[in-house]
Amino acid sequence: MNGAVDLPLGLAELSFDAAGDARVRRSVLPSGVRVLSEQVPGSRSVTIGFWVAVGSRDEQPSASGHPATYGSTHFLEHLLFKGTTTRTALDIAISFDAVGGEHNALTAKEYTCYYAKVQDRDLPMAVAVLADMFTSSRLDAEEFENERGVILEELSMAGDDPADVANERFFEAVLGAHPLGRPIGGNPDTIRAAVRDAVWEHYRANYRPSDLVVTVAGAVDHEVLVAELERALTGAGWDLSVEAAPVERRPVGPAVLEVARPLTVVQRPTEQINLLLGVPGLVATDERRPTMSVLNAIFGSGMSSRLFQQVRERRGLAYSVYSFAPGYSDAGLFGMYAGCSPSKASTVAALMRTELDRLAEHGVTADELRRASGQLAGASALALEDSDTRMSRLGRSELTLGEFADLDEALRRIALVTADDVQALAAELAARPFSLVAVGATEESAFRGAVEAAAPSTDVA
């Protein structure tokens, strides 16, 4: 079978051929643990991820009454590296370093993922160590204090990166009080106030068999993987004989957002202004996602894109300029970024608005549409050479999308996108309330003109 497959939440076992002769399989164990694997013929390495559908957006007061600790999901992620009932932090680090493997974790707004990339022969080790971290971390009180210091340093590092600061503020501006608008890592005050017991409760409440999704891509045999995983989880103390259904997927569909904040200026004594301009976008499961991919490719992805050509190539106003369109279960964004000198920032902001309006009013050419298809096809094929990308794709399919679409199916959907579809979406985006965020040596007055040009003009080409 070749194409898209709905991923049911009940007990299921399915398999099919996916892009590049890879083979995708999915099993749901009686305990609710889900396992997805994609075997890539000829591969000598493997990437494995342990996922749980809990991210920063889910932080709220605990069952026992602890107030919400913003950043506690990320704090917990760090603590899983700090030792289990049978392994010290150094033991964990040595396991992967001794074989030259990569080993890290990622806390996102809607999920947390612990992953490793190793040579094929080291997969059993990776399964064992990740299973131990996931099930049996101690969250030792002394390690908790040490790690508080490390996380405060991580927040400081991000705070020193003006592009990072602009990005956090952009999410807040567009999404308002929606939980997706919060920074993933919390802030220094919430991290200083974090208590070990609350993080422990968070761990116990959310790291159960029914929460766990394991995805593996590369040199993997599905049956062997499932057996190893069951052995590792049982060995680490989980009782997999207790039957449970996987946790329900997060409800999807657009949430009602507050009115976006039109203008945010963060003064910093930097050389450049980090500028972000955008609007609410599409949720991850929106059927117009392929249209958004095409729109974003034409508008702001790659050196031939309109933004790159107008802002950088023709006018030399910026070095880095692009657009982006992240999607989550109940909200999304469409944004445009540029880094430029203070004297150019209002010009760049106006150009960005003008270009989006132009796309909304005059649409795209047949050439652009054809090139976008080629761009998305080629870039996807190259990206899927990495088992990392395939492992992540499986996780996203399971946790967010509820279906797995292989490369052929994804490209078939892209090929169905018409110029009218792109123009209609551009018109919808251009009519939404804009938010502008500028971080740098500037003031609000510099952007009043760009913000007030908010009503789409009919004379922008």
Next chain:
Amino acid sequence: MNGAVDLPLGLAELSFDAAGDARVRRSVLPSGVRVLSEQVPGSRSVTIGFWVAVGSRDEQPSASGHPATYGSTHFLEHLLFKGTTTRTALDIAISFDAVGGEHNALTAKEYTCYYAKVQDRDLPMAVAVLADMFTSSRLDAEEFENERGVILEELSMAGDDPADVANERFFEAVLGAHPLGRPIGGNPDTIRAAVRDAVWEHYRANYRPSDLVVTVAGAVDHEVLVAELERALTGAGWDLSVEAAPVERRPVGPAVLEVARPLTVVQRPTEQINLLLGVPGLVATDERRPTMSVLNAIFGSGMSSRLFQQVRERRGLAYSVYSFAPGYSDAGLFGMYAGCSPSKASTVAALMRTELDRLAEHGVTADELRRASGQLAGASALALEDSDTRMSRLGRSELTLGEFADLDEALRRIALVTADDVQALAAELAARPFSLVAVGATEESAFRGAVEAAAPSTDVA
């Protein structure tokens, strides 16, 4: 054949099997063009690089008397994307975007590389476009002015990144007036002063058949590649019938360095101090390079390394901490990096010194030595899955090392490194004059203690 092969500079054709069943071949055309390819069975994509052994260190007054323009090599690199006699900048961008390829360039201290990663069927296009850029760029005067603006923005972006600033100052501090100590991109004054004629002369003087090295890895057939390359270069106007020898490799061996600058503080209103501490290291061809790899793995690479354990895991003093050991033809560095709060910076600096002294005095354990071998072997195997890494390895072999060592040979050399070798090298490094660079909200007085502890103490464990 399996192992290391000297790369002669005369006319030569050789081939041998390298790691992972790949096959390396090298041809020197009568015109002096060198072509190295590594065919990776089963690969569906390919990475290609056009290299020239000219980097920022080579910038000097021109033959016609133009004064040296620091940053002109990087300026030239940008201009090669801005149009040829038969292709506009947009044509070049579209060529790669339309197939979803990656296309970029890199200016380094000792070379410049223009590269692309594409699907196998797009290799002829990549050869044609890169050959056109390399041979026939116009350096149009109007594009020159636009690009000056882009490069000034790129420098501003780097200037806003405190880790980048610290790194530039560290090279200056350790290498002094040596040309390798200069920043690659020049500075705003030199870029504002750059004139098109000087960059044009630089281009004409250094982009000749005898300078060109083409390296390709992935889905490539050597004979077909050579034929396509000859056709593309000839089509773009080069006369390949004129015989020439490749330019001689840059002389190697340690240069005499000035006395390093012990303390550099750049005041910035950032949350963290970006701290670098280090000494002159080994040149790229030093026979102790494998020892340095082992030393660096044990000391500061990975979560089980000594620096990570001492600075982050045990004390929570930093989020990012590691060591590094870049090597060039006639100089090298050994450095330690950490980002941390101002109140912790002198403690971290002292800890780094102490750890290096401890390595020098007490050496490494057999366990550490064994793990370092495993780490380097595994990490190399994973890295070589990317055709990018293999393409770069071929370029470095040709331009810097003068030999190609496959993975087996590289690991054989690593396995020969003894604990005594590592300790002896650590002792040599620890006895060299230290440079400390701190960028952030701090002052020189904060680091006097760390700098004055320069004489290795015997009581540091």
